Amino acid sequence: MAQQLTHLMASLETTDDGNEDNYTQQTQIYAKNSMDRFGDDLCALLVSYFPLEYRFRYECVSKQFQRTVFGSVVDIRINYRLIQQIVNKNSKMNETIKTIATKCPNIATIDCREMNKSFDNRIPEVLNTFHDNCRHLREIYYNLRRNYFQWIPKLSPFVTRIGSVSAKHSLIQCHRLSHLSVTTLRDVFDDYSHQLMAKNLLGFEFTFRLKEDNKHMFWEFVTENQSLQSLTINAIKVKNADTITELIQQLSRLLHLRDLKLEFLEFFIPISSLNDFLLTIGVNCKQLKRLSLVLGAQITEINVQSWDQLKCFPKLKRLNLHFNSQLIYLSIPCKRLTHLSIKCSQMNSNLLDNCHELWPRLQYLLVKNQYFERFPGCVFKNS
DSSP, X not given: OXXXXXXXXXXXXXXXXXXXXXXXXXXXXXXTTOGGGGHHHHHHHHHTTSOHHHHHHHTTSOHHHHHHTTTTOOEEEOOHHHHHHHHHTTOOHHHHHHHHHHHOTTOOEEEOTTOOGGGGGGHHHHHHHHHHHOTTOOEEEEEEOSOGGGTOTTTGGGEEEEEEESOGGGGGGOTTOOEEEOSSGGGGBOTTTOOBOOOSOSEEEEEOOOOHHHHHHHHHHHHHTTXXXXXXXXXXXXXXXXXXXXXXXXXXXXXXXXXXXXXXXXXXXXXXXXXXXXXXXXXXXXXXXXXXXXXXXXXXXXXXXXXXXXXXXXXXXXXXXXXXXXXXXXXXOOTTOOEEEEEOSEEOGGGGTTHHHHOTTOOEEEEEESSOOOOTTOEEEEO
């Protein structure tokens, strides 16, 4: 008997029929090399690290895998690669998508933003199948290239994130929209009534084009989106003081901002204006934790006063700096920094000698330029 137990593993299985008097534990004997001896909880944790395609391969390993392998799938990406795999296998699209939706009933989030335009006509059918089979579905991320929600109105309440917009009239149907990326501000305003169609957003990305008619749009957008926590502004062209003044006035009103990314393509005014800009943002946006600055080729040198303004950001933890000029000063007064990423044309390696004193909490440092010297404990990349 003792020899037999060396190849077996005992575990307790609790049975409960609702009667406290009949509460019993039964000993179950499993083979020593059986995964069943670990229980479904541990098995579910292990398979939760598998990509979706691997889960279909390992489903046949055991009955325990069949019970647990799909339970942790709560989000899925419907992209070009997935659809192409289905097409290459000569599988029927409807049946394959329905199989995935049936096996993964706990899916709560579907991301379709990486879908290729060539398969755009498949999206309504795919989303409708998941909607009918996944009772926990709560969010859909989508590129609003066509007005599909007129055909399937039951899906529009699930859309919370939109990556690009070409059918902007459908925005007004997405009442739960929280994150939006557009080309220009005009994409969120109706062409006829000039009504703002996106309000109370948490995240927004657009290309900045300052014209007389856009000033009022920018002001109205900020007024109706005081809840913004993440903002990305691309291709900013600062040709005169009006541009930087307008940015300062509007961004300083976003008191809940936590993540700010600014890309300056052109900067034809004195660098002191950038210093004033950073100072005003730091004083007003006290919740800011992440800041990314991309500075164009016109800025040939960053002076020490620019970095000094960063001390006005009391909660700043992540800083990303990208510019084409030579890095001369790196005395950034941010003791709370945990992540720092720098991309520049060239720099003096001695600037990093006292980084442990400047940023005692730093966990991640990335420097990318043409010439560098490697330092232990840092991550360096060559362009």
